[in-house]
Amino acid sequence: MAKEAKTYTPGADLEERFKPERIYDPKVVLEVKGLKKYFPIKKGLMQRAAGYVKAVDDVSFFVREGETLGLVGESGCGKTTASRTVIRLYEPTGGAAFFKSNTLSDTDEPVIVNIMNLDHEDMKKIRQEMSMIFQDPVNSLNPRMSVFDIVSEPMVIHGQSNREDNEKIVVNLLERVGLRASYMRRYPHEFSGGQRQRIGIARALALNPKIIFADEPVSALDVSIQAQTLNLLKDLQQDFNLSFIFVAHDLSVVQHISDRVAVMYVGKIAEVAESDELYNNPLHPYTEALMSAVPKPDPKYESQRIHMQGDVADPSNPPSGCYFHPRCRYAKEICKTTTPEYRELKEDHFVACHRAEELELRGV
Numbered sequence: 001m002a003k004e005a006k007t008y009t010p011g012a013d014l015e016e017r018f019k020p021e022r023i024y025d026p027k028v029v030l031e032v033k034g035l036k037k038y039f040p041i042k043k044g045l046m047q048r049a050a051g052y053v054k055a056v057d058d059v060s061f062f063v064r065e066g067e068t069l070g071l072v073g074e075s076g077c078g079k080t081t082a083s084r085t086v087i088r089l090y091e092p093t094g095g096a097a098f099f100k101s102n103t104l105s106d107t108d109e110p111v112i113v114n115i116m117n118l119d120h121e122d123m124k125k126i127r128q129e130m131s132m133i134f135q136d137p138v139n140s141l142n143p144r145m146s147v148f149d150i151v152s153e154p155m156v157i158h159g160q161s162n163r164e165d166n167e168k169i170v171v172n173l174l175e176r177v178g179l180r181a182s183y184m185r186r187y188p189h190e191f192s193g194g195q196r197q198r199i200g201i202a203r204a205l206a207l208n209p210k211i212i213f214a215d216e217p218v219s220a221l222d223v224s225i226q227a228q229t230l231n232l233l234k235d236l237q238q239d240f241n242l243s244f245i246f247v248a249h250d251l252s253v254v255q256h257i258s259d260r261v262a263v264m265y266v267g268k269i270a271e272v273a274e275s276d277e278l279y280n281n282p283l284h285p286y287t288e289a290l291m292s293a294v295p296k297p298d299p300k301y302e303s304q305r306i307h308m309q310g311d312v313a314d315p316s317n318p319p320s321g322c323y324f325h326p327r328c329r330y331a332k333e334i335c336k337t338t339t340p341e342y343r344e345l346k347e348d349h350f351v352a353c354h355r356a357e358e359l360e361l362r363g364v
Helices: 079-086 120-126 148-155 163-176 182-186 192-205 223-240 251-257 276-280 284-291 333-337
Strands: 028-043 048-064 069-070 095-103 111-114 130-133 211-215 243-247 258-263 269-273 343-346 349-350
Touching: 028 079, 048 079, 048 243, 048 269, 069 079, 069 251, 079 211, 111 192, 120 258, 130 192, 148 163, 148 182, 148 192, 163 182, 163 192, 192 223, 192 251, 211 349, 223 349, 243 251, 258 284, 269 276
Parallel strands: 069 243, 069 258, 130 211, 211 243
Antiparallel strands: 028 048, 028 095, 095 111, 258 269, 269 349, 343 349
16 A cells, blocks of 8 residues: 655644744845645545645745745746735645734734744734735625725725724725726626726725735736736835735746845745845856846847746655756756755845856846
8 A cells, every 4th residue: 555645734843943033124025935835636535645745845934024025936836826825815834924914912012933833813813904905806896786886895894894984994995096986886797807906906005005916917908008916016115115926937027027036946945135236146056047037128139038947846756856957057966956045145135046146147
């Protein structure tokens, strides 16, 4: 009989590896440490776990107040799963996420809480400070609800049931995202894709959150509408002092909106740095390959794109050592046998690569 796969208990390693005083930078609003999300592969009549898809595997990053952290990578690398696990739309397999919360504080000063340890009631309270903009502006809006009901729903859930007050807030939010107040009596099918996404943004702002998880909010929109939506998000960030985790696969979009960028590959963080630093001076070969795919607005420019060999690693059966080594043109024996340490090589520039110091990689 085949040996049953090891069972991973959500949150089992939290107390062992992480302490609640982990946030040292006063400007950091969210610090994620060692985040894991494994999905079981069930087989047989008894539906026992025969293995696990390691969608997010030991991911760490932080977000400062008022900044945008871009999460980029190929499709299936775990960007969306990571953001949904932090906000606990998915329950984590392991890791910690330390957040500066005002709703859970008994004083005027924020308190640092580990989101992964919160019970249902505390999680409901903290979601007043964390919100999400979903990728699909069609399916993320309930077709049976009016715009007023959609935007005011978070307020109703959290006890703000005065309809007159809610109407004033909804009118203000709709006008702030570029929609008319009269639209709140309409239904989602009466709007274009860009207008629907603006409704989703208004809903995300309903409770005046600290941080918003934007899951590819412009990927389903036309290019001209993308630019309008991105500029709107930047304006709202300044007005409300918002922090964003911006998930996308379009590197040009990420460069435009992000202060810092995290590159993911098969559930792991390969590199994190400030936007200009990452695009001009990448330290990881995977980042270099991604940057070579960014189109240049110059008809005379001769493309020097790096074509990676092979397929993306299987997250249910990843390779040993560095997950990227089968496709890396710089790989050596150590890359095949030893997992690279995720470390800060320069100030605010983190990378997981054995050869980061010796390689001279090409940026945009």
